[in-house]
Amino acid sequence: MLRKIWRSLILSVLCLSVLIGCTPSETATTETGRITIGTTATVSTLDPADAYNTFAGNLLYNLGDRLYRYKPGTGELEPQLATALPKVNADRLTYTIPLRKGVVFHDGEPFNAKAMEFSLKRFIENGGGPSFLLADVIDSVSAVGDDQLVIKLQKPFAGFPSLLAFSGACAVSPKAYKIGEKAFESKTFVGTGPYKLVKFGNDSIVFDANDQYWGGKPANRGVNVQFFSSAANLFNAFRTGAIDVAGQGLAIEQVRNLRENASENTWKMLERSGSGIDYLSLNVKSPPLDRLEVRQAIAAMVDRPILESRIFRGQVEPLYSLLPNSLREQKPVFKELGDRNIDKARKLLTKAGYSESKPLQVELWYRSNVSSDGLAATTLRAIVQKYLGNLMQVQLNSVESVTANANVESGAYPIFLWDWSPDFLDADNYIQPFMECAKGSAQKGCEKGSTVVQGSFYYNDRVNELIDRSRKEQNPEARKRLFEELQTILVNEVPFIPLWQNKDVLFVQKNIQNATLEVTQKVPFATMKKV
Secondary structure (H helix, E strand, C coil): CCCCCCCCCCCCCCCCCCCCCCCCCCHHHHHHCCCEEEEEECCCCCCCCCCCCHHHHHHHHHHHCCCCEEECCCEEEEEEEECCCCCEEECCCEEEEECCCECCCCCEEEECHHHHHHHHHHHHHCCCCHHHHHHHEEEEECCCCCCCCEECCCCCCCCHHHHHHCCCCCCCCCCCCCCCCCCCCCCCCCCCCEEEEECCCCCCEEECCCCCCCCCCCCCCCCEECCCCHHHHHHHHCCCCCCECCCCCCHHHHHHHHHHCCCCCCEEEEEEEEEEEEEEEEEECCCCCHHHHHHHHHHHHHCCCHHHHHHHHCCEEEEECCCCCCCCCCHHHHHHHHCCCHHHHHHHHHHCCCCCCCEEEEEEEECCCCHHHHHHHHHHHHHHHHHHHHHEEEEEEEECCHHHHHHHHHCCEEEEEECCCCCCCCCCCHHHHHCCCEEEEECEEEEHHHHCCCCCCCCCHHHHHHHHHHCCCCHHHHHHHHHHHHHHHHHHHEEEEEEEEEEEEEEEEECCCCCCCCCCCCCCCCCCCEE
């Protein structure tokens, strides 16, 4: 459940994740049938048990297979290496999963239940960055024959199948990997996916199509991903046709330029709602934010449409819940408070005892190395100054991402502007990491748990109960009602204020067919074809 502090400084919503370095002459224009992708992203490891950022996740998505994946163009799970959705026992702890036959790893080793057991155990036991995702949930993994896997959970978790679609939970060859603390293979990958990794050096990463892929041969011969040191170089390379696809790293104005100049004779733009969100975390133990009226007044003064139009030029969407609009469980509860609701904010602050002569003073912190955060914070303060005068005074402070992440649990920041990208596409991954508290009380706030990690220190017995019930509930409609109640509590108590939801954007040259963007922030390479 990762806060993405290393996202692009300006447009983190673009989600092509790879590092490669090659010279501009080494492009797909001279390699028949190959696709060249440009990006400014970096990645240090391709070991599924250790890779834990958006960049590596996209690579693993294209190199490997998992038990489940999302049906293209949707947030609906479907089997991949499994042949059906899990059978869940009455205890809601035991998941039985039938497996596909006839699949082989890139090294020729057969895929079977024992290999999948090995892969999941390695993910858990090697102790990499994402290991907690499964280690905190799974009790045991057992192969039953060659084509059946049984997974027992520590406690019920209805969203578990979605977790099995996490990019790092892919099958890897037992012949090529070992189980052991920190026994990682950072520059190799041996899985079952549509591409084989053939080069991972300091200057390049290269995929070749896996002609023996069980799911069908890719539409291209392979993919080269080219690393650029700046957004300007990436922009110029795409405009001149030196690369086929422009991925992560384009600045807001560059995206706008490419968008306005896209046509059938130049290039195409793909756009869809992403799964990443940005929000304010409010420290409910820090005066004056311990007053509900204060938190509600701040929420009422947020103007999401202004942020969307003036800063991001339409490249984000206003968000009125912690859940993005791509999830059916979303309830846009913050629309009740409105955008820039001046009258409501004044009434709440007056009720709390504030006036022009006794103004509310609050600190808003943001990451100094994320330029769009600074613009958003400055805009929020300007809105307050223009419409509330001296009634509310906002002091802006900034800190570098690494320092912010290290200090957030100490309660150092009254209000902080954060972003979030989910590990798996399920409503639970937008609620539990924000609102659950493992230890605390209404009087003392949260002492240990997710809300501490977020810097909010929010505690609510009812919230903890609802999260627990949602994890046990197998009925989708009943589960949806639980999440709707959780979102209602969110707006009533305001420990967080949702701001915007990312849009994913991809630019492709006119001769590239079948490029797509998935709601999971993934870009499938295998469908792309050069004509």
